[in-house]
Amino acid sequence: MEQEMEKRKGGRIEESDEEKWVHDASVDYKERVPLRASTGVWKASLFVLAIALSERITYFGISSNLIMYLTRVMHEDLKTATNNVNCWKGATTLLPLIGGFLGDAYIGRFRMVFFSSLVYFKGLSMLTVSQFIPNLKPCHNDICDRPSKAHKLVFFLALYSIALGTGGFRPCLESFGADQFDDDHFDERKKKMSFFNWWSFTLSVSSMLATTVVVYVQDFVSWGDACLILTMFMALTSIAFYAGIPFYRYRMKPKGNPFMPILQVLIAAIRKRNLSCPSNPALLYEVPMSENSQGRLLSHTRRLRFLDKAAIVEEKYTEQKVSPWRLATVTRVEETKLILNVFPIWLTSLMTGVCIANGSTLFVKQAAAMNLKINNNFKIPPASMASVSSISIIISVPIYDRIIVPNLRKVTGNERGISILRRIGIGLAFSVIVMVVAAFVENMRLRMSGHENLMSVMWLIPQYLILGIGNSFYSIGLQEFFYDQVPDSMRSLGMALYLSVLGIGFFLSSFLIIVVDHVTAGKNGKSWIAEDVNSSRLDKFYWMLAVINALNFCLFLFLTKRHTYKTVQRKATEIDDGCHSDGVDTVA
Template identity: 70%
Template sequence: MEQEMEKRKIEKEEEEEEEEKWVLDGSKDYKGRVPLRASTGAWKASLFVLTIEFSERISFFGIATNLISYLTKVIHEDLNTAAKNVNYWTGTSTLMPLIGGFVADAYTGRFLMVLFSSFVYLMGLCLLTMSQFIPSLKPCKSSICRKPRKVHEVVFFLALYCISLGTGGYKPCLESFGADQFDDDNTEERKKKMSFFNWWNFALCFGLLLGATVIVYVQDNVGWGAAGLILTIFMALTVIAFYVGKPFYRYRRPEGNPLTQVLQVIVAAIRKRNLTNPSSASLLYEVPKSDKSQGRLLSHTSRLRFLDKAAIIEDKNIEEKENPWRLATVTRVEETKLLLNVIPIWLTSVTVGICVAQGSTLFVKQAAAMNLNITHSFKIPPASIASFAAFGTLVAVPIYDKIIVPVLRKVTGNERGISILRRIGIGLTFTVIVMVVAALVEAKRLRAAEKNTISSVFWLIPQYLLLGFGDSFSLVGLQEYFYDQVPDSMRSLGMALYLSVIGIGSFVSSFLIIIVDHVTGKDGKAWIGKDINSSRLDRFYWMLAVINGLNLCLFLLLARRYTYKTVQRRTLQNDGVEIIP
């Protein structure tokens, strides 16, 4: 008897070792086989992803942070028009990922979409560089120019929107592809994935720091052509490095149009609307755990019970089970619930995007009207002041990941330290504080301007640092939320939803500028006028502080009632998975 028990124990240990050896989350290696844990994924693969993200962020922020200066100084747009054009471009860049993420999840897969989008992005950088070097495409024939050539404006904006198009496939897929390198069913890799989102944002902000300082300095003191050439070469090198890492990646195959599956659940539930939900969830239809075709299975939840009717087995015959428009699995029903659950959180997160939009538009114009001199011979480019936001995040992320999270894990027992929504809530609180500080600083700057005194640009440091601290909670939390809380088959689309928060925020910011300008401009005292000193940005910031405060209250109510995704863990033992080396 003891020998038999010892034998079973040894067999169990061998099975556990075999299970640990392979990655059984539905991903494949580059040859289409079940991935070997030791040679694929985790940090060895995600470092390639972080490298190309770092390169792209230098390019994007090097352009975005100084774009309003280019539009006002070279293309000679007024402040109102330039701010709206920056917001339109930023908004487009962060809404295009909704299309790219959908196409990647449904048809191409993330790796191929990243490669394709990188080439489109490179084409945009090449056009941007050419518009500065080719004589017929330059802004003007001579150094003195009051109005640029039309052909330059066309090529310049074409380059910008090529970059937006490249971002559309690049951004949602790259981050989700990096997170795919960690196995959710493995405790250690799951913890590493939580750190991955922190260090992703660290790489992003380091790129912002270099883009807003080094690249902006080159743009202002050497030329936009030289800056574009540097960005193009660096991007090309990192795209090559990303491709070299191909053998180390774990890949997920596209599963077809995920929105069709959601529609099938809704149609099936409507067809069975007159049926009564069973007393036990075990009576609802679900595929066997041994069936790997559907990926990870989700546990039943009590929310949105009407949709459970889609999983009621009306006629126990094969035909109904083969018709997804009449019968859905519990997992498909729960995936539909997840998407419906995400919508309110997405809507209340838009104010984060509004706050971020100020950092690259109105905050920069404030800086341009202030004393930028550090010494008599060195002057800070106005856009470089945005680097303090990146610095705030660079300081906050390591402290949070290496000090605060380990302490909170011991205190709360939560793997993340605090829940995702609590982290986002802290970030939303920072958005209120940022707007209040910005309003106070701007009011002080205007009082100094009335006395013909030029304020120091370092007055803006507190609001940028607070913006960076807030981003380390809100943006990182939103990244993790939209990756983790959407169906596994829609993770690229989930990251696109995160990016759309910033995009919609930019468009809403432009809309608010238009409305505020229309309402306050009637008496000739517009809050956002043609120049910064005739404006009343402090009042605009107070308005944003109130909007953010009300939104925070609504978010807290939603967070208290939120139910997180619960996944059924698979094991090698009960799945009977055939391992193909």
């Protein structure tokens, strides 16, 4: 009896010793196995959130008021300014596809963040310089009809330097922050789900500060002072981020192009296209978990069965080492399926980017044409109305994370409360509602535009509020989806896919404006998108977007019924409390 108790006691000590270390293929800054108590989780991710706060305050401070700078200071017309804003924002959200790929494949996520922050800081410094050096200022005199060519050159060069820095900064920073949580540890996995909520909460705080404090300084003090403050804040938080190096967990060194294994699976499946898949998936080729060098193993799924042929073991190759172009593991096959599986969801998510694009362009110009006075002494900057969306996210995210999710877990048995795709679907429904509300409000504004008393800007609160609530569902849901549902080796690229939704949404918004302007101007010469908002018919444009979003929502529901989640083979020793992940969840 005493010997048995000693064994149990020894077993507990051994298990406790195992809990001390993180065995998820990550290392500490000295390239050792990380100690769980002193690395990762919130103690490390707080440094990540701090620099994310600074970077997003800078980005939102520039992007939310950029259209006003282009129209008021650089004297561009509404269509030109809107397209310039959308092109720049599109660049800041499409360049992460390149940055995410380089970070995953060759450079590493932390190093990519480090180098990108230097490029970002260089762009901010150039933007600041363009506002203070006399020869680079917008105008040499107090009043001018167009800015100097030197200012225009430096200004746009600075903007696209910031876009280039964002390309490596954003996808790798968020995935690096999520890497601080161990997927194979139940408690840390739940905290990772909260990380995406608090990441979006941080971005919303930064958006609120940018669209209130920063925009106020830009409009009523000077753009130069605003740029100087942002540059200094970015420098301080960058130093703080580098101070967190001893607390971070770093993924193993990149192993090259992550698309190569996917190509190998496709070639192997084509080569063995005439073979029949075995009825028992256990007969397919897989490396045991103890010998596996790929990372976590994925369970077999029945979708895209043609690709399973890549994992069929041919008798003539059983006695020798087989080329990966001829034989792939089940995990490699499933990773290929994941990439093909996320594409339809990515496609249906593009319209959310169009809604967000309108929130920082046409919504702002609406606000500028309304009564901005709160009282005789205070006037709201038009771009500050975007803070309503940020405030709605700041309020809704903690409620969702701390109250709704714990209760939903008890009801559904799902770690996330509701599945990722259900969360995205709720957000897409809000994107339809926001366009309908915006159309009604704009129609009212146009009818009152000829009156002496302009319509109050407070009427825009509902559409900004709904936009923010929808954002708290689909944006966070898309971040989780593209991080969790891609291969582990492509997570920065997954975050870049999420950002590309916004980027292509901005370009798509510009494309729609060009098409609508061409089509509507052809009938009677009066375009829906004219030189100013009072001669435009933005209400009709919003109605069109509402219909497109509704059709897109129906397509999304159709696709989710056929979607299968990523299924990971958990370790037998993993601690669990009965909840299951989306890996075994199904979408109703």
